Amino acid sequence: MADGVVPLKLRPRRGFLQTMRTDAWWIGPLLTILGFGAFLVWANVRVFENDHYYSGHGGFNLATNYLTPFYSPLLFDVAEKAFPSGHAILSEKPGFLPGFVSAAALILIFPAGFRFTCYYYRGAYYKAFWGDPANCAVGEPRSGYLGERTLPLVLQNIHRYFLYAALIFILILSWDVLTAFKFYEVDQVTGRRTGAWRVGIGVGTVLMAVNVVLIAMYTLGCHSLRHLVGGKRDCISDKPLSAKMYNCVTCLNNRHMLWAWCSLLSVGFTDIYVWKLARGEWMDYFFTF
Amino acid sequence: MPGATLRIWRGDKDGGDFFEYRSDYEDGMVVLDVVHKVQAEQANDLAVRWNCKAGKCGSCSAEINGTPRLMCMTRMDTLPTDRPITVEPMQAFPVIRDLVTDVSWNYRVKRQIKPFAPRKPDAPDGTWRMQQADVERVQEFRKCIECFLCQDVCHVLRDHHKHEEFIGPRFFVYSAALEMHPLDTADRLADLKQAGSIGYCNITKCCTKVCPEHIHITDNAIIPLKERVVDEYYDPLKKLVRLFIPRRAER
Ligand code: SF4
Ligand code: SF4
Ligand code: FES
Ligand code: FES
Numbered sequence: 121m122a123d124g125v126v127p128l129k130l131r132p133r134r135g136f137l138q139t140m141r142t143d144a145w146w147i148g149p150l151l152t153i154l155g156f157g158a159f160l161v162w163a164n165v166r167v168f169e170n171d172h173y174y175s176g177h178g179g180f181n182l183a184t185n186y187l188t189p190f191y192s193p194l195l196f197d198v199a200e201k202a203f204p205s206g207h208a209i210l211s212e213k214p215g216f217l218p219g220f221v222s223a224a225a226l227i228l229i230f231p232a233g234f235r236f237t238c239y240y241y242r243g244a245y246y247k248a249f250w251g252d253p254a255n256c257a258v259g260e261p262r263s264g265y266l267g268e269r270t271l272p273l274v275l276q277n278i279h280r281y282f283l284y285a286a287l288i289f290i291l292i293l294s295w296d297v298l299t300a301f302k303f304y305e306v307d308q309v310t311g312r313r314t315g316a317w318r319v320g321i322g323v324g325t326v327l328m329a330v331n332v333v334l335i336a337m338y339t340l341g342c343h344s345l346r347h348l349v350g351g352k353r354d355c356i357s358d359k360p361l362s363a364k365m366y367n368c369v370t371c372l373n374n375r376h377m378l379w380a381w382c383s384l385l386s387v388g389f390t391d392i393y394v395w396k397l398a399r400g401e402w403m404d405y406f407f408t409f
Numbered sequence: 410m411p412g413a414t415l416r417i418w419r420g421d422k423d424g425g426d427f428f429e430y431r432s433d434y435e436d437g438m439v440v441l442d443v444v445h446k447v448q449a450e451q452a453n454d455l456a457v458r459w460n461c462k463a464g465k466c467g468s469c470s471a472e473i474n475g476t477p478r479l480m481c482m483t484r485m486d487t488l489p490t491d492r493p494i495t496v497e498p499m500q501a502f503p504v505i506r507d508l509v510t511d512v513s514w515n516y517r518v519k520r521q522i523k524p525f526a527p528r529k530p531d532a533p534d535g536t537w538r539m540q541q542a543d544v545e546r547v548q549e550f551r552k553c554i555e556c557f558l559c560q561d562v563c564h565v566l567r568d569h570h571k572h573e574e575f576i577g578p579r580f581f582v583y584s585a586a587l588e589m590h591p592l593d594t595a596d597r598l599a600d601l602k603q604a605g606s607i608g609y610c611n612i613t614k615c616c617t618k619v620c621p622e623h624i625h626i627t628d629n630a631i632i633p634l635k636e637r638v639v640d641e642y643y644d645p646l647k648k649l650v651r652l653f654i655p656r657r658a659e660r
Binding site: 239280351 | 422424472474475476477489492495497498500501502503504514540542543562564565567568569570571572573588589590591593606608609610611612613614615618619627628632633635636637639640643644646
């Protein structure tokens with residue numbers, strides 16, 4: 121928006137990382153790089169590993185029935201396992217899929233896309249990974265700038281579609297929590313499952329339940345959801361249900377960053393826990409009723 | 410009496426530099442007080458703009474230790490005095506002299522935003538009826554004092570100098586106050602997308618952090634407007650639905 125008086129004569133822009141700020145402005149972006157970076161590396165390792173997604177496959181954790189969130193919904197089992205996990209949707213991996221494609225690789229686009237296009241994460245990783253800006257009032261590496269106005273970043277606007285998927289994922293992960301209350305009986309002589317099961321609760325069950333709650337707090341505080349349930353309207357007083365939902369989402373949205381990090385941590389840790397069980401390196405503590 | 414060293418930027422549109430002034434200050438003093446003390450005792454020709462000294466007129470915007478702030482609302486006891494405190498004019502606007510910048514670009518931008526266009530009066534006496542719940546949202550935006558600190562910190566203006574294409578956070582707040590108003594009938598979405606380039610904002614929330622009125626600029630004004638722009642221009646499913654079901658009176 122101009123009217124002929126621009127370009128304005130401004131003081132020269134500061135160079136990359138130059139600033140007059142005296143506080144530790146670099147801590148925030150650094151933590152983002154470390155936290156997000158570690159998660160990305162770990163997620164990639166797990167997706168390509170194509171194994172250790174089901175706790176029951178791991179030796180002395182035979183009784184447990186935990187599925188890691190990274191592989192949920194589980195499309196198919198890894199073929200060479202002694203027995204199927206019971207979580208798989210398809211009985212076997214479709215033949216047309218190349219060997220390196222794991223069940224996780226096919227579904228992870230949804231939760232990954234959701235976080236990648238999340239308004240909070242966008243602001244955080246533009247700063248940390250792209251230096252645009254490295255932090256508020258700190259100089260940038262490039263003078264050119266496109267923002268989210270044109271391709272490629274205009275595509276961030278599909279966030280709401282990932283939200284629809286994320287809402288379904290809450291249901292799927294909740295189902296996984298329910299199945300995590302199931303503990304199989306193990307025949308002490310043969311060391312195999314007898315087929316019978318009992319209801320119980322284990323460390324894994326608790327981790328998975330906490331995880332889905334944190335993910336729900338994050339997802340239900342989404343800016344796009346806030347818009348959808350009421351934000352798009354100028355008048356909300358005549359729509360009590362809409363007003364109620366809008367207030368709830370707003371309440372979660374106020375702490376969106378907190379939920380984003382807590383849920384990222386919990387997904388990572390739940391996965392590591394199931395991974396350790398599946399490798400037979402940790403033992404799950406549980407009791408049955 | 411405690412003392413501090415101020416490093417004040419002095420110059421004009423052609424350039425300038427930092428100059429150090431050592432000064433005493435009393436408990437409870439703000440940066441603007443010390444700048445005035447320096448002006449009275451050491452540098453009579455130091456240019457500084459202020460009006461209210463109460464954080465309400467938005468005149469005394471500057472950058473203190475690199476962060477855009479109101480000089481009159483920054484207490485000395487919140488700043489470390491073991492090293493010089495830098496005070497400089499806003500980066501995103503042309504310097505007139507010393508700490509005074511020319512913010513008139515903002516007034517020109519404001520004039521180009523479609524004004525408030527209320528619907529027909531609800532009552533024969535020419536008045537309207539609104540619910541508090543519906544105006545609450547825009548009341549937050551009306552707290553703005555037009556200090557333009559948010560414009561100053563926004564990297565799109567500050568570092569990329571997109572003054573010709575981008576209206577900046579202050580005017581997203583202003584647009585939101587009109588656009589979300591229950592009585593307003595005008596449509597500003599095309600302007601926000603094109604002339605206002607809301608897409609340039611990459612949600613860094615720097616504007617929110619510096620706002621002295623604590624307006625949630627990014628969360629409550631910019632992102633909701635971005636979502637409305639998505640509704641209108643970037644949601645293929647919505648477009649498809651609208652082919653069959655004409656646009657409802659959503660607002
Ligand atoms: S959130 Fe957007 S408008 Fe606010 S400072 Fe960052 S880029 Fe500028
Ligand atoms: S929105 Fe806040 S920071 Fe921006 S001009 Fe208004 S009061 Fe100042
Ligand atoms: S804005 Fe963060 S999840 Fe939608
Ligand atoms: S002098 Fe009025 S806001 Fe500082």
